[in-house]
Amino acid sequence: MTAETSGGLLGHGVHEIDGLANGRFTAYADTTEEVDELVAAVRASDLTESVWETDDHAGDAGVPGSAARGIVVRYDLGNSINDALVSRGFIPDEPVRMQGGRERWTVLVHETRQTVHERLEEIREERNADIDVELITAPENGGGMFRTDALSERQREVYELARRRDYYTWPREVSAASLAAELDISKATLLEHLRKAESKLLGDY
Structure with a gap:
């Protein structure tokens, strides 16, 4: 359907x-x-x-x-x-x-x-x-803390790509510009999607 x-x-x-x-x-x-x-x-x-x-x-x-x-x-x-x-x-x-x-x-x-x-x-x-x-x-420190079901399809796509490419590790393994290029969007648009996704994921904690 x-x-x-x-x-x-x-x-x-x-x-x-x-x-x-x-x-x-x-x-x-x-x-x-x-x-x-x-x-x-x-x-x-x-x-x-x-x-x-x-x-x-x-x-x-x-x-x-x-x-x-x-x-x-x-x-x-x-x-x-x-x-x-x-x-x-x-x-x-x-x-x-x-x-x-x-x-x-x-x-x-x-x-x-x-x-x-x-x-x-x-x-x-x-x-x-x-x-x-x-x-x-694999779970780390309890894993599964942040539920992604509240994200829009685009926010989820951007957030999960950032996770897979180790954007959230320290030091970062990939830049925001590289992620944006992979998704064929501007860096500003990517950062806005990530900001909204992070806000939703962290809103209850």
């Missing part, structure tokens, strides 16, 4: 009830009209059994976009990759981000890198899934 609309979905968990997957989501976009279009697309999908709206989304702090709506979707378990991940030890650590026809999962797993890749390959074959690994990190 997100491939055909301007908005996105945040997935907050899936549970099996009466043989169907029941997932709670936050639909978000820049305008209420775009949220309406996204929810309508979810309702109209052949993959959807039913959709109902929750009273509010007060618990969904930091949702990307200017408009949002909480929904619960019932659908066939076979159309969810959740069980394939969880049954292999992958524990969702943030809301699942769905935008542009892709899903982005942040998970915790207590295995070696080799085992992680082997299990992901099993899921690729079992579910005919297109899975790309963006980043694997």
Whole structure:
């Protein structure tokens, strides 16, 4: 659905009830009209059994976009990759981000890198899934403190690139100018994205 609309979905968990997957989501976009279009697309999908709206989304702090709506979707378990991940030890650590026809999962797993890749390959074959690994990190000082689900897609892209390129190490391994060139944006724009991302990530601490 997100491939055909301007908005996105945040997935907050899936549970099996009466043989169907029941997932709670936050639909978000820049305008209420775009949220309406996204929810309508979810309702109209052949993959959807039913959709109902929750009273509010007060618990969904930091949702990307200017408009949002909480929904619960019932659908066939076979159309969810959740069980394939969880049954292999992958524990969702943030809301699942769905935008542009892709899903982005942040998970915790207590295995070696080799085992992680082997299990992901099993899921690729079992579910005919297109899975790309963006980043694997080991916890440091407790790890997982800063949740990135409140960031916009662009802020997240810039922030995660900065992390991968060791922008936050001391001394820095890469300059802001180099990161900006890699993303084909100005240095000022990159620093603004990083400033906003850091503000959101540090806002609760």
